[in-house]
Structure formats: structure tokens, C-alpha cells
Amino acid sequence: MPHLTLRGFLSFLLTLVLAAAGGGLASAVGLPAGWLMGSALAVTIAAMAGLPVRLPDGLRNVIFILIGMSMGATVSPDSLSLLASWPISLAALALELAVIIATTGWMLTRFFKLDPGTAYLSSFPGHLSFVMGIAATGVGDARQIVIIQVIRILMLTIAVPIGATFLPIDHFEIKQATAFLGPLQLGLVALGCAAVGLVFMRLKVPAGMVLGAMAAATAAKLGGLYTDAIPLPLVVLTFVLTGAMIGSRFVGITRSEFLAAAKGGVIATAMTVGIVTLVAFIVSQLVDMPFGQLWLGLSPGAIEGMGALGIALGYDTAFIAAHHVIRLLMLSVAIPVVVVFIRRHERALAQQRHN
Known part of the structure; x- marks a missing residue:
């Protein structure tokens, strides 16, 4: 964590304590x-209250490694038996992405009067770095886009535990x-x-550090290089740091x-x-898999x-990670295509005003 000043260190310490x-x-x-x-909630509230919370940039890759290690360590050989069910869930994922982008983009344009660039870049469920890179070129309002996208990530992180507590689903030991x-x-x-x-990361794989760490940990475990679990204190630390990063x-x-x-x-996140939830419920009727696991695999939250x-x-992290990777790949194709249509629409409107 180079160039970490005393003030920066105290802000980092405050963030850890709050988290x-x-x-x-x-x-x-x-x-x-x-x-x-x-x-995640504690650090979000602190940030919005103006407290000097921060995580050093170098720590983020450490967090990604810890998440990838923890995910890989929970993979079991039984995970491979789920491969036969994946075509159904992947087809549902593609359909779900199209519906989310179309409906939330239309809603933000129609009812909140956002320009198409801001509305549709805000509606993409994931690939935030790619979305913000395009916004930086002048498509949409970057500040509004990042707020809507971060709200999505935070709300999805909160929605799953609340759902697991109050809904009669997934009593999963x-x-x-x-x-x-x-x-x-x-x-x-x-x-x-x-x-x-x-x-x-060098190969430009989406979420490369998380996925690379998970791939290494998974390969080592399935190859018999280790069988034991990650110590509980390290898992708790991983959760705390991940929540702090989100907030x-x-x-x-x-x-x-x-x-x-x-x-x-x-509203866009609630629609999402x-x-x-609807798509996961339908898929759960077709495959033998916990509803919550399907929900996490199909949800457009950050992979970490x-x-x-x-x-x-307690779900199968191999299934969840694979679906998030494929979602990012689908979005890598969809985002540029939609941006082309947005640009054409903007040029057509500009020409109409000129005439």
C-alpha cells in the first residue's frame, strides 16, 4: 500500500472498525x-455521512485474492455433476439480461427523464468498469450512472440475506x-x-483477479493438493473487507x-x-438446484x-462464478451494440432539432 499517509492510514483504520x-x-x-x-451498510452510511472512509487501492487486489481463495476452497467434485443443468440456466440468463436492460432503460428514460445514454448505461447489470469507461467518452452522465450502479450492487448484497431470513426458501444446511x-x-x-x-488480469479477463484466484484454488483442490477449509477468522475478515469495499x-x-x-x-434495482427472482423461480422448476443458488448465479451483482x-x-460457488463470467462476456458484446444505437438516436435527434 504505497504512499499511505498517516491521515490515510487513520481513515483506513476507521473504515475497518466501522465495517x-x-x-x-x-x-x-x-x-x-x-x-x-x-x-457494507455501516461503511455506506459512514461514506454518505461524510466520514473519511477509504480502502487503499492496493488492498483491493488482496480482497479479490481472498474472495477467490474462499470460493475455490468451497468447490467440491460434486459441482461437476451440475454441468448438465447449466444450458437451461444460461439460456435464462441471456433472456433475463435482455429484459432487464430493455425495461429498466425504458423506465429511467420515460419516468425520470434521463437521456438515453445515462438511462441505458445505468441499466446494464454489471461490468461497471466497462460501463464507466464508455461514459467517460461522453455517453451519458457519469456521476448519475455510477450512483445508480452502486445502489444496485449494495441493494443486491442486502436483498439476499434478507430474503433468506424471511422467505420460506432454501433451508440449506x-x-x-x-x-x-x-x-x-x-x-x-x-x-x-x-x-x-x-x-x-494481463489477459484482460473480466474480474481477472477474483476469477484467477478462484481458478487456482479450485484446480489445486480438485487436483488433491489440499482438502482442508479456509480458517473461519480469515473467511470473516474476507467478508468484512468485501463489505467495506462495497460501501x-x-x-x-x-x-x-x-x-x-x-x-x-x-426502482431500477427493485425491477431487476x-x-x-421470477426467472430463478422458473428455472428452479426445471432443474434440481437450490433456489438461492440459482438466484445468486443469475443475479447481476458484483462477482465478489x-x-x-x-x-x-453454503452454495456451489463454481456454478455462481461461471454464470457471472458468462454474464460479463454477454455484456461485453451487448454494451457496445446498445451504445451504437444510442449514438444513432442522439444524432437523429440532433438532426431533427437542426432542421
Whole structure:
């Protein structure tokens, strides 16, 4: 974490304390994935209140490695038996993405009077770095886009644990580990995860560090190089840091900017949650898989957040990660296509006004 000043270190320490306190409180009251949800909420509230929360940029890759390690360590050989069910869920994913983009983009344009660039870039369920890169070229209002997208990520992180608590679904027993990796094994697995993550990043793989770390940890486990679980304190630390990372995305967003985009963002996210829930329910009637696992695989949340929730709720992380990778690949094709249509629409409107 180079160039970390004393002030920056104190802000980082404050962020960790807030995240740990929020996660501990949510866990103490019995919320599923409480460490993750509580830390995200606590840091989000602090950021919106103007407190100096921050995570050093170099720490983000460490968090991604921890998430990938944890996801890979939960994969079992039984995961491969689910491959036969994937064509159905992948077809549902493609249909779901088209419906989400079309309906939420139309809603933001029609009822919130956003320009098409802002509305449709805000409606893309994922690939935030790609979306913001396009916004930086002059398509849409970048500030409104990032607020709506971050609201989506935060709300999805909160929605799953609440749903698991109050809805009569997924009474899924999480297997309790009895043997854990030692310090030397952990260090070797982490080095392998970091190395493969860097390779994935160099190859421009979406979410490369997370996916590379997961690929390394999964390959090592399925190859018999280790069988034990990640120690519970390290898993809790991973959840706390992931929640802090989600919440810290609200830093720098003023209250007026937030309020201007929040209503549209909340409604768009609610629409997205409704569509995902309906599609996941339909798919759950066709395949033998927990509803919550399907929901996490089809949900358009950040892969690190959905992967961490998958670990916390005891689901198959290989299924979840694979669907998120394919979602990002689908969006890599869809985003430029939609932007081309937006540009053509803007040129047509400009020509009409000129005439």
C-alpha cells in the first residue's frame, strides 16, 4: 500500500472498525451473511455521512485474492455433476439480461427523464468498469450512472440475506468444516492464486483477479493438493473487507447527487430483483438446484459480492462464478451494440432539432 499517509492510514483504520462493528452487529442478531451485509451498510452510511472512509487501492487486489481463495476452497467434485443443468440456466440468463436492460432503460428514460445514454448505461447489470469507461467518452452522465450502479450492487448484497431470513426458501444446511489449512498451506495457496490472478488480469479477463484466484484454488483442490477449509477468522475478515469495499464506493458522492439519482436507482434495482427472482423461480422448476443458488448465479451483482454471499450461504460457488463470467462476456458484446444505437438516436435527434 504505497504512499499511505498517516491521515490515510487513520481513515483506513476507521473504515475497518466501522465495517467490523457493522458486520459483528448484523451477525449477532442472526442475519445470514451478516458479516458481509452489516459491514457494507455501516461503511455506506459512514461514506454518505461524510466520514473519511477509504480502502487503499492496493488492498483491493488482496480482497479479490481472498474472495477467490474462499470460493475455490468451497468447490467440491460434486459441482461437476451440475454441468448438465447449466444450458437451461444460461439460456435464462441471456433472456433475463435482455429484459432487464430493455425495461429498466425504458423506465429511467420515460419516468425520470434521463437521456438515453445515462438511462441505458445505468441499466446494464454489471461490468461497471466497462460501463464507466464508455461514459467517460461522453455517453451519458457519469456521476448519475455510477450512483445508480452502486445502489444496485449494495441493494443486491442486502436483498439476499434478507430474503433468506424471511422467505420460506432454501433451508440449506451449510457443511461445517472440521479441518483447516495451516499457515504454510495458506501462504502457498495465496501465492498461486495471486500468480494466476495476475495472468488473468494481463489477459484482460473480466474480474481477472477474483476469477484467477478462484481458478487456482479450485484446480489445486480438485487436483488433491489440499482438502482442508479456509480458517473461519480469515473467511470473516474476507467478508468484512468485501463489505467495506462495497460501501466505500459511495465516497465522493454528494447527498444532492445521491438524492437526484437514488429514486431511479432504487426502482431500477427493485425491477431487476423482481425479474431475477421470477426467472430463478422458473428455472428452479426445471432443474434440481437450490433456489438461492440459482438466484445468486443469475443475479447481476458484483462477482465478489455474490461469490462471498454464496460462501456464506453454503452454495456451489463454481456454478455462481461461471454464470457471472458468462454474464460479463454477454455484456461485453451487448454494451457496445446498445451504445451504437444510442449514438444513432442522439444524432437523429440532433438532426431533427437542426432542421
